[in-house]
Amino acid sequence: MIRSKKSYFPVFLCFMVFSFVYMNAQEPEIQQFEGSLQLGEFIGEAKYEYKIAEGDTLRDGAFQMNRSNLQALLDEEDSSFSFTGAFKDNVPEGFWRFQFGEFQSDSKTQVVDIQYQVKVSGRQEVASGVIKDGKPHGKWTYTIDQIKDSEVEKLLFKSTIDFEEGIPQRSFRIENDSSTLVGRFLRNGLAHDEWSLFVNTDLGDTENWIFNDGILQVIEQQKNGLRNTIRVFDDTPKTTKTINLDSRYIKALQLQRSISDGVELFDKGIPRLLGENVKYYQKLDAILTELGESSFLPEFKVKVPYFPLDSLEINILDSIQTRLKKLREISSSFLNDSHLNILKLSDPDIQYHYEVVRKISETYLNPLERMLAYRESDIVEFATREKLIHNLWPEGLPSKELTVTIEVDSVSFSRTFELPDADNYKFEDYDMTSMDGLSRYAENSLHTVEEILGAKLTQEKNQQELIALEKELLAQNNELQQLIDSTQHTLGAAYKKALGRIKAVSDKKLSDFSSKEEVNSGRELVVCYKRMNLLAKSVAALPTRSKEIATVYNDRIWNPFMATLMDEEVKKRITNAYRQVLVPHFLERIQTDLSCENAGELTTQIENTVQRILQLREEDTSKVERKLRKEQDPQVVLQLFDVQPMTEEN
Amino acid sequence: MGLDTKIYIRFVLIFAVCVNFNGFSQEEEEKQVLPYESKYKDPKTKVWVNTYGKIRIGKRLFWDAQTHFRFQETEKTPFLGQIAQIYNRHAIGYIYSKKVNFSLGGVVRINFNTDEESIDRNVVPEWRIWHQYQFAMPLYSAMIYHRIRIEHRWTQGFAENSDYIFRNRWRYLFRAKIPLNSHKLEPKTIYVAPEAELIMQSGKAVVDSPMEDLRLTTTLGYIVTPRLTFAAGLMYSQGQTLENGGNFNQNWTMRVHMYYSPDFRKVRSKLPEIHLED
Numbered sequence: 001m002i003r004s005k006k007s008y009f010p011v012f013l014c015f016m017v018f019s020f021v022y023m024n025a026q027e028p029e030i031q032q033f034e035g036s037l038q039l040g041e042f043i044g045e046a047k048y049e050y051k052i053a054e055g056d057t058l059r060d061g062a063f064q065m066n067r068s069n070l071q072a073l074l075d076e077e078d079s080s081f082s083f084t085g086a087f088k089d090n091v092p093e094g095f096w097r098f099q100f101g102e103f104q105s106d107s108k109t110q111v112v113d114i115q116y117q118v119k120v121s122g123r124q125e126v127a128s129g130v131i132k133d134g135k136p137h138g139k140w141t142y143t144i145d146q147i148k149d150s151e152v153e154k155l156l157f158k159s160t161i162d163f164e165e166g167i168p169q170r171s172f173r174i175e176n177d178s179s180t181l182v183g184r185f186l187r188n189g190l191a192h193d194e195w196s197l198f199v200n201t202d203l204g205d206t207e208n209w210i211f212n213d214g215i216l217q218v219i220e221q222q223k224n225g226l227r228n229t230i231r232v233f234d235d236t237p238k239t240t241k242t243i244n245l246d247s248r249y250i251k252a253l254q255l256q257r258s259i260s261d262g263v264e265l266f267d268k269g270i271p272r273l274l275g276e277n278v279k280y281y282q283k284l285d286a287i288l289t290e291l292g293e294s295s296f297l298p299e300f301k302v303k304v305p306y307f308p309l310d311s312l313e314i315n316i317l318d319s320i321q322t323r324l325k326k327l328r329e330i331s332s333s334f335l336n337d338s339h340l341n342i343l344k345l346s347d348p349d350i351q352y353h354y355e356v357v358r359k360i361s362e363t364y365l366n367p368l369e370r371m372l373a374y375r376e377s378d379i380v381e382f383a384t385r386e387k388l389i390h391n392l393w394p395e396g397l398p399s400k401e402l403t404v405t406i407e408v409d410s411v412s413f414s415r416t417f418e419l420p421d422a423d424n425y426k427f428e429d430y431d432m433t434s435m436d437g438l439s440r441y442a443e444n445s446l447h448t449v450e451e452i453l454g455a456k457l458t459q460e461k462n463q464q465e466l467i468a469l470e471k472e473l474l475a476q477n478n479e480l481q482q483l484i485d486s487t488q489h490t491l492g493a494a495y496k497k498a499l500g501r502i503k504a505v506s507d508k509k510l511s512d513f514s515s516k517e518e519v520n521s522g523r524e525l526v527v528c529y530k531r532m533n534l535l536a537k538s539v540a541a542l543p544t545r546s547k548e549i550a551t552v553y554n555d556r557i558w559n560p561f562m563a564t565l566m567d568e569e570v571k572k573r574i575t576n577a578y579r580q581v582l583v584p585h586f587l588e589r590i591q592t593d594l595s596c597e598n599a600g601e602l603t604t605q606i607e608n609t610v611q612r613i614l615q616l617r618e619e620d621t622s623k624v625e626r627k628l629r630k631e632q633d634p635q636v637v638l639q640l641f642d643v644q645p646m647t648e649e650n
Numbered sequence: 651m652g653l654d655t656k657i658y659i660r661f662v663l664i665f666a667v668c669v670n671f672n673g674f675s676q677e678e679e680e681k682q683v684l685p686y687e688s689k690y691k692d693p694k695t696k697v698w699v700n701t702y703g704k705i706r707i708g709k710r711l712f713w714d715a716q717t718h719f720r721f722q723e724t725e726k727t728p729f730l731g732q733i734a735q736i737y738n739r740h741a742i743g744y745i746y747s748k749k750v751n752f753s754l755g756g757v758v759r760i761n762f763n764t765d766e767e768s769i770d771r772n773v774v775p776e777w778r779i780w781h782q783y784q785f786a787m788p789l790y791s792a793m794i795y796h797r798i799r800i801e802h803r804w805t806q807g808f809a810e811n812s813d814y815i816f817r818n819r820w821r822y823l824f825r826a827k828i829p830l831n832s833h834k835l836e837p838k839t840i841y842v843a844p845e846a847e848l849i850m851q852s853g854k855a856v857v858d859s860p861m862e863d864l865r866l867t868t869t870l871g872y873i874v875t876p877r878l879t880f881a882a883g884l885m886y887s888q889g890q891t892l893e894n895g896g897n898f899n900q901n902w903t904m905r906v907h908m909y910y911s912p913d914f915r916k917v918r919s920k921l922p923e924i925h926l927e928d
Contacts, residue, residue: 557876560704560712561909562793562827562835563749563786566876 030061037065039290042081059087059292068101073120077104083287085131090292092131098284100125103147119149123156127284134293135166142280159277161298168298174277181273183209189301190214191245197270207269214242214303216253221269232256233305241382245274245300252304252382255374255391274300304382313385313432317375320439324368327446331361334453343460348408353453355404356417357446363402364442367392371435386430397427397434400441419445462519469522473510476529480506480536487540498539498590505594506532528596535603539590542583545610549575552617571621573628577637578613585634605643612643684858685896690888693900695729697721700905704743706913714741714753722764736760741780753782757801763808770808777804777814789826791833797823797847817853819862827871837876843869849889858895863887867905879909 030049037046042065049061068080080103085096103122110117124147129140144157159174167189174181183195191211199205208220221228233256243249250271278297285296309317334340334357344351370392374380380388389397402417419425419441427438484499491499506529513525553575557568569575586606594602616624624640631637703715718737723729741755757778763770780801787794801819806812825845832839849863869883885903890896 557913558748559835559873559876559879560743560745560751560911561702561879562873563751563784563795564788564793564835565748566836566873568837568876 039065039287042287043067044081048087056090058090060089062086063291070118073103073105073118074107077102077122087292091134092288092292092296093133094130095128096131097128098126098287101147121148121150123147125280127280129163131288131296132165134288134295136161136163136296136298137165138163142277144280157276157280159280163298166295166299168300174273176273176276179269179273181270185300186213189299190242191216191300191302195270197273209270211302214301215240216302239306239308240303241306242301242303245302246278247275248377248379249302249304251374251377252379255379255383256387306381307384308381309432316432316436317372317380320368320435321372323439323443324365324372327365327443328369330446330450331357331365334450335361337457339460339464340453340457343456347456348406350453350456351406351408352404352415352417353449353456355406356402356449357453359402359404359417360442360446360449363398364438364445368435368439368442385432389430389435397430397438400425402445417445417449419448465519466517466522469519469526472526473513473522473529476526476533477506477510480529480533483533483536483540491540491543494584494587495539495542498587499536501590501594502532502536502539502599505596509596524596528599531596531599531603535590535599535606538603538606539587542586542606546579546583549578549610549613552614571617571625573625574613574616574621574641577628577631577641578609581632581634581637582609605638609638609641609643612641616641684894688896688898690898690900691891693886693902695723695731696734696901696903697730698903698905700737700907702907702909704909704911706911706915710745712743712745712911714739714743714755716740724764724766726766732764733762734764735762739780741782749786751784753780753784755780761805761808765808768808771810772808774806774808774812776806778802792826792828793835795823795825795827797821797825799823815853815855817851817856820850820852821847823847835873837873839873841871841873843867843871843881843883845869855892859890859892860895861890862892863889869905869907871907877911877913879907881905881907881909883907 030051032047032049034047035045037044044065044067046063046065048059048063048065050057050059052058062084063086064082064084066080066082068082069078072078078101080099080101082099083097085092086094088094101120101122101124103120103124105118105120108119123144125142125144127140127142129136130138132138139160139162142157142159143155145152146154146156154177155175157174157176159172161172161174162169164187167187168185169187169189171182171184177200179197179199181195181197183191184193186192191209191214193211195209195211197207199207204222205224206220206222208218209216210218210220216232219230219232221230232253243252281297288296334354340350340354344354371380371388374388383391400418400422403414404417405412405414422441425437425441425444427434427441480503484496484503487499488496509525509528513521550569553569553571555568555570556565558564559566586602586609589602627640628637631640698718698720700718701716703713705713705715707713716737716739718735718739719733720735720737721731722734723731726732737757737759739755739757741753743751743753745751757776757780759776759778761774761776763772763774778801780799782797782799784798785796787796799819799821801821803817803819804814805817806814823845824847825843827835827841827843829835830840830842835841845865845867847863847865847867848861849865850860851862852860865885865887867883867885869881871879871881873879883905885901885905887901887903888898891899
C-alpha cells in the first residue's frame with residue numbers, strides 16, 4: 001500500500017502544477033491601476049482594475065476617478081467631479097454614478113467631530129443608474145441642483161427615464177426650473193400617447209404632443225388661455241420611417257407646411273427640454289466612450305412619413321448642387337465687387353444688371369440653396385415634393401420675368417428681365433424636374449448678365465488702369481529726373497552721359513505710349529521704367545561702389561623704415577580691369593545699346609560684377625590675375641571674373 | 651697742407667699704429683703730441699650709394715640687408731671720386747612692436763686703397779659685429795627716430811701683414827622724417843629728414859680721439875610704395891683722427907638711398923594689418 005501511494009504522488013504533483021499553469025494561461029491576471037488619467041476635458045486621479053489581452057488593455061472590475069481641489073475652492077472656485085462604476089471586458093457594466101460640481105466657498109471653516117468643515121455653494125450634477133452591456137438599463141436619473149451653504153436650494157434640472165437595454169420604456173419625466181415634461185414610450189422605444197409639458201411659471205400654459213405608435217398626430221398648445229391645435233402631418237402616411245427624436249426630427253417637423261409658421265414652437269417647449277436632456281446624456285456618453293465600448297445615448301424613437309427619392313431625383317439634386325456652387329460664386333463676385341457698387345450709382349444700365357443679379361440670387365438661388373440644405377440635413381425624404389417646394393416658395397413658384405426697380409436721378413422705375421428663349425424652360429410643376437428647369441433658367445440668366453456686366457467692368461477697369469498707369473509712369477519719370485538732378489554735381493561726365501541716355505530712351509518710350517494709350521503697352525512701359533530706374537540707380541552708385549572696392553582691396557602694410565602703417569592696394573590687376581575695362585564697357589553699352597528689354601539685364605550684370613569683384617578679394621586669384629595681364633576685352637574679363645551670364649529679368 | 655704732407659702723415663700714422671700694437675714707443679711719443687689748437691683738415695667729398703633692405707622672413711623677424719657703395723674724391727677723379735668702400739651689412743631684426751625693433755648681425759666692409767701713390771695692398775677687409783636698438787615716435791605729422799647702434803670692429807691697414815686693431819663704436823642717431831606734401835608718411839609722399847649722428851669710439855688704439863664722427867645730414871625722400879622709398883641728401887661730418895685727437899677730418903658726402911622692404915610670405919599669413927599677430 002505504502003509503495004503504491006508513493007508511486008502516485010509524482011503524477012498527482014504534475015497534474016497540480018499543470019492545472020495551475022493552465023488556469024493562469026487561461027485567465028489573464030487582473031492588475032490595478034492607480035494614478036493620473038485624462039478623459040477628454042476631465043483630468044483627475046483614477047483607480048481601476050484591468051487586464052491585458054492580446055496586447056490590449058481591457059478595463060475589468062471596479063473603476064473610480066475623481067478630482068477636487070480644496071485650495072482652489074478656498075481661493076476662488078473648484079470644479080470637481082467623481083465617477084464610480086465598473087467594467088466587464090472593457091464594457092461598462094453595473095451601477096454607475098457621475099457627479100460634477102462647481103463650488104465656491106465663503107472660506108469659513110468649523111470643526112465638527114474633529115473634522116474641518118467648509119460650506120460650499122454652487123451647482124451639483126448627479127447622474128446614476130445601472131448600465132448593462134454598455135447601455136442604460138433600469139431607472140436613470142440626472143439631477144442638477146443649485147447648492148447654497150452645502151444644502152440644495154433649488155432644482156435646476158431633473159430627468160428620470162426607464163430603460164430596457166438602452167431603449168426607453170414606460171414613462172419618463174424631465175423637468176427644469178420652469179417646466180415639466182412627462183410622456184411615455186412603447187416597449188420598442190417609440191413615443192406613444194400624450195407627451196405633456198406644464199409650464200410652472202405661467203398661468204397653466206401647456207403643450208401636448210400626441211403620438212400614436214410613434215407618429216405625431218397633433219400638437220395642442222394652451223397659451224395665455226388660448227387653445228391652439230396643430231395637425232402636423234396632412235394625412236396618415238402610407239410609408240413611414242423610424243428615426244430618433246432629435247434635432248433632425250424637429251427639422252423634419254418644420255418642413256411640414258402646416259406648421260411652417262410655428263417656428264417659434266420648436267425653439268421652445270418640448271424640443272428645448274428634450275434637447276437639454278440630450279446634452280447631459282451626451283456628456284456621460286463622451287466619458288464612457290473614452291473609457292471603453294458603450295452606446296449610452298438614449299434613443300427616443302418616432303416615426304415620420306417617408307417619400308424616398310428616386311434615382312432621377314437624386315441625379316437632379318446632384319446637378320443642381322454642382323450648378324449652384326458656380327452660380328453662387330458668380331453672383332457673389334458681382335454683388336460684392338466694390339468697384340461695381342460704385343459704378344452702379346452713375347450708370348443706370350449697370351444698376352439694372354446689378355439688381356437683376358440680386359433678384360436672381362433672391363428668387364432662384366437662395367431657395368435652391370435651402371433645398372440642398374434640407375438634403376444635407378437628411379430630411380428631404382420626410383416630406384412630399386410639393387410640400388418641400390411650397391416650403392421654399394410659400395407664395396408659389398417664381399416667374400421667369402424678373403422685375404427690378406432702379407433709381408435714376410431720384411426717379412424710380414421698373415425694368416423687367418427675361419431670357420429671350422424663356423419658353424424653353426419649364427418650372428410650373430411642384431416636382432424635381434421643375435427644379436431642374438428652374439435652376440437652368442437661373443444659370444442662363446446669370447450667364448447672360450455676367451457677359452454684359454463683365455464687358456462693362458473690363459472696359460471700366462481698363463480706363464481706371466490707364467489712369468493708374470499714367471500716374472505710376474509719371475511718378476517713375478519724376479524719380480528718374482530727380483536722380484539725375486541730385487547727381488548733377490557729384491558724378492563724372494561719363495556717368496552723367498549714361499544717365500542722360502537712360503532718360504532719353506525712357507522719354508522716347510513714354511511719348512510712344514502717350515500716342516497709343518493702350519493698357520498693355522502701358523503695363524510694359526511701367527516694367528520698363530522700373531528697370532530703367534534701377535539701372536540709373538546702379539550707374540549713379542558706380543563711383544561709390546568703386547570707392548567701396550578700393551577700400552576692400554586696400555591692405556595695411558607696415559613699413560619697417562618708417563615704422564608706420566601704410567595703405568597698399570592689392571590685386572591691382574583685378575581692380576584695374578574693373579575700373580579701366582568693365583566700367584567704361586557698361587557706360588558704353590548704355591550709350592550704344594540700351595533698350596527696355598536689356599535694361600534689367602544690364603543692371604543685373606553691373607550688380608553681379610560689383611559683387612563678384614568684392615568676393616574676389618578673398619579668393620585665390622593668382623591665375624585670374626595672370627590672365628588679366630593686358631586684357632582689354634570686357635567679355636573676356638567678365639568671363640575671367642566668372643560673372644554669371646545675363647539672367648533675363650521678367 | 652699739401653698732398654705730400656697728407657700722404658706722409660697717413661703713412662706715419664699707420665706705421666705708428668702698428669708699432670703701438672707691437673709695443674714700440676718711439677713714434678707713439680710723436681703721436682701723443684697734441685697741437686695747441688685743434689686742426690681741421692680740408693673737407694673731402696664723398697658719394698655714398700646705399701641700398702637698405704628689410705625683408706620679412708617671419709611674423710616678427712626680418713632680414714636686414716644693406717649694401718653701400720662709398721666713393722671718395724681723389725686727385726684723378728675729384729668730387730665723385732673712386733670706390734673707397736663696399737659695405738655689406740647684414741642682420742636679423744626682431745620686431746618688438748610697430749615702433750620698436752632690434753637687430754643683431756655682422757658687417758664685412760671691403761676697404762679700397764684710395765691713395766693712388768700707395769704701394770700697399772689695394773683691398774683689405776674689415777669685420778664688425780653690430781647690434782642696434784631703434785625707437786620710433788610720432789610727432790604731429792612727422793616721425794622721430796632714435797637709433798642706438800653698437801659695433802665691435804676689427805680693422806687693419808693697407809700695409810702688408812698689418813694686424814687687426816679692435817675698437818668699439820658707440821653710435822646714437824637722431825632723425826626726423828617730416829612729410830612735405832601729405833599729412834602723414836604714406837605712398838606718394840615727399841619728406842625731409844634732418845638727422846644727426848654722433849659716433850664715439852673706444853679701444854686700446856683710441857687714446858685721445860673718442861669722437862670718431864659727428865654726422866649732420868639732411869635728406870629728401872620720396873615714398874613710392876609702402877615697400878619702396880628713394881632718398882638723397884647731403885651730409886657734413888667731422889671727427890677726430892685716430893692718430894691724433896687734435897686733428898679733425900671733415901667730409902661732405904652726397905648720399906643716395908634706396909629703401910626696399912619686400913615680403914614674400916603668402917597673403918594669408920600676412921593679415922591683418924601689421925602682420926604681427928598672424
